[in-house]
Amino acid sequence: MEAVALVAVTVLIGGIILLLAVWRSRGKTGSEPEPSDQRANGQAVPEKHPSKKTKQQKPRKERAQQHNFSHPLLASALKAHSGNITCFDFSSNGKYLASCSDDRTVRIWSTKDFLEKEHRCMRANVELDHATHVRFSPDCRAFIVWLFNGDTLRVFKMTKKEDTLTFSPGHDDFPKRHKASIINIGIAETGKFIMTASNDTSILIWDLKGEVLASINTNQVANAYATISPCGRFVASCGFTPDVKVWEVCFGKSGEFREVCRAFELKGHSAGVCGFAFSNDSRRMATVSKDGTWKLWNTDVEYKKQQDPYLLLTGKWCGVEPCRIALSPDARVVAISSISDITVYNAQTGEVEEEFHSVHAEVISDLAFDTTSKFLASTGDRAIRVFHNTAGYRAAIADMKDMLKKATNKGTKDRLQLQIRDAERALAAVCEQS
16 A cells, blocks of 8 residues: 555656646747747837938938027027037127137127127138137237147137138147146237136146246146136136135236236135136126125235235125126126026126026026127027126116216216216117117
């Protein structure tokens, strides 16, 4: 009986093992896709790697749509670049605006066309490269650009023939000296030197022939912004530290370079300074910081006698980085960009005058007032948008009315009254047109 039971158990176990083997075999066979399913799944591949025939039939990629923006104070939108604009610059005589883009061109615009329907421009090609920064020479007969791939400066000479400008690059680019990315370039209004600043801690001072005159270590961990003052005497920078450092570039009586020496510092912010700007006479500076404030400073001081600049006003701003700041040439208006928005402040009261939202499709890359303080320009995509500076008109009228109250001479009063009427008419015309 024990033998029979053992045989029965063995047969039972063998049967179970056989059933499991058959079941597993069927499950494996059922999980495999049919050949037709394999072909169906493979049809997704040609979408990522189309055949030559499919490539030829594929429609051409459409050009990205221009960002639409409108506002009553928008005076004009300059549209000619096919790529994003990285920088622009107003000429010192106020006649031109130069813009550079990753489309390998520099465009020269006439500022007198800002209020016209047609906006003419002339094109200079940047061969085998593109410019990230552009600056006019003081005589407006040339401009310099920083080459993105070449990591160097190139000079373009402008020649005018019968109301037509032609552009020709110089024979040799400047030698490569910077080790980090460039954040700004500039030419002194005196025509004596060129400045280039990178996002490490270095600023280089060049002569016009491409020789390095001096190297400045800002000791600010990382430079956020640097520029030359409109008077052409100073170079300033800001960065990770909560101050702005200003140096004087000194030349002898015969024009020879002497030295770069520390002039003064702007101290008062509690966090890193994002940017700053000068007024046209370099007697005022505006700064904006990560601490949520902007400040207006009086820099018309005797720094050689250790006199420090003094604070005129502190205003609040609620923006975020990346941001830029612009001070009108007459120091009456401050404009600050935050990503793609712009807020305009009265520089005497700190009050918000205007707000422009979603001005550009990308982060605003440049922001500046024109030389007359009539317009505020910005860029951040393929267009430059030019706004009427109505805040400037109102501030100027308020200033002249205060002066009229204090005036004692009849001739001065008459002159101020005339200027006030003219400014009010101009403001009324802008508002009516808007």
